[in-house]
Amino acid sequence: MSALKKAPSPSPGNLLPASLADRQLDHIERMVRSVARANPVGPVHGMGQEYWESRIRALVKENNLVAVQQHRVQRLLKDLSKRARPNALKKTAA
Numbered sequence: 471m472s473a474l475k476k477a478p479s480p481s482p483g484n485l486l487p488a489s490l491a492d493r494q495l496d497h498i499e500r501m502v503r504s505v506a507r508a509n510p511v512g513p514v515h516g517m518g519q520e521y522w523e524s525r526i527r528a529l530v531k532e533n534n535l536v537a538v539q540q541h542r543v544q545r546l547l548k549d550l551s552k553r554a555r556p557n558a559l560k561k562t563a564a
Contacts, residue, residue: 485534
């Protein structure tokens with residue numbers, strides 16, 4: 471039997487309050503955006519797009535997000551997607 475069991479996903483009644491998600495969202499936004507300014511292409515602090523997307527998806531799954539937080543999540547996912555394929559925007563502009 472594996473020692474690393476996957477934690478059961480919370481049911482809608484067991485979600486954490488939205489107020490607890492703000493701190494995590496702030497952190498992820500700062501990390502992604504600060505590195506994007508310094509290095510427009512490449513992983514954020516050595517952690518690739520998959521890592522940051524998994525952090526965001528876990529946040530969504532574990533917290534009862536309000537509309538503003540959901541918009542922040544969508545914007546972050548969009549920003550990560552752009553970083554993963556920076557040349558896609560240049561090709562469509564031509």
